[in-house]
Amino acid sequence: MTTTVLIVDDDELVRIGLRAIIDAQPDLTVVGEAADGAEVPPLVARFRPDVVLMDVRMPAIDGIQATRHLLATVAEPPRVLVVTTFENDEYVYDALRAGASGFLLKRARPTEVVEAVRVVARSDSLLFPAAIRRLATAYGPSGGCDGLRRARLTEREAEVLRLMAVGLSNSEIAAELVVGVETVKTHVGNVLAKLGARDRTQAVIAAYESGFVTPAAG
Structure with a gap:
């Protein structure tokens, strides 16, 4: 089964490089490119990609705005993987809070690029859990567990959420x-439904922000 990818970046050289890396894989293919976030909705409607590689910083409509708009307006939207220069960037955390499924550094090796696309497409494990934990430490607001209490997770669901937060895949949790x-x-499906998480x-971000999982322990 082939995973289809849309590349969104205002730098043409970056788009060319990512396309070459992705199209070299037998199970991945690039179906379209865009230079700005404003172009994303019509291209997603046209090509129905599985994953969007979205530059987090663009001059007109940035990756955060584009991600938020995409997830709010498109039925069954694709997974969004934001692309960034700096890992510890508030823009990255804002993009994750807006609905992105993970992030990728522009200096990532080709093997890391393709693996990130595959992980996000499968959605059965967390991409770069340690980095998300650091971002939650730096930018995530602290608070009580009210949100998680309202979700009324069972003891086993809470245990699964904690294991998700440390990056275990479904098979590893099993x-x-x-x-x-x-x-x-x-x-996992029950946890997502109760938390209203895509x-x-x-x-996991909801778990960190509610204080249910602490960055120190996650």
Whole structure:
């Protein structure tokens, strides 16, 4: 099964480089390119990509605005992987809070680029959990667990959320809890539904921001 990708970056050389890396993989293909966030909705409607590689900083409509608009207006929107120069960047955290499923550094090696696209497309594990933890430490507001209390997670669902936050995949969580992978998928689905989260990245950020999972312990 081929994963389709839309590349959004105002730097043509970056787009060319990413296209070459992605199209070299038998299971990945680039279906379109854009130079600004304003071009994203019509291209997504036209090509229905699985993943959008979105530059976080663009001169007109930046990646944060574009991500927020895309997720709010497109039915069954693609996963968004924001591309950034600096890992510890408030723009990156804002993009994740807006709905992006992960981020990728522009200096990433080709193998890291393709693996990031695959991880985000599968959505069965958290991309760069340690980096998300650092971002939550730097930019995530602290607070009580009211949001998680209202979600009324079961004890097992709470346990699954904590394991998601440290970056374990569904199969790794299954091994940790000595249950089947399908059981874990059910628990993850319940966690996302109760938190109103689109994917595990959003669920983990909600867990950090509520204080349910602390950056020091995550």
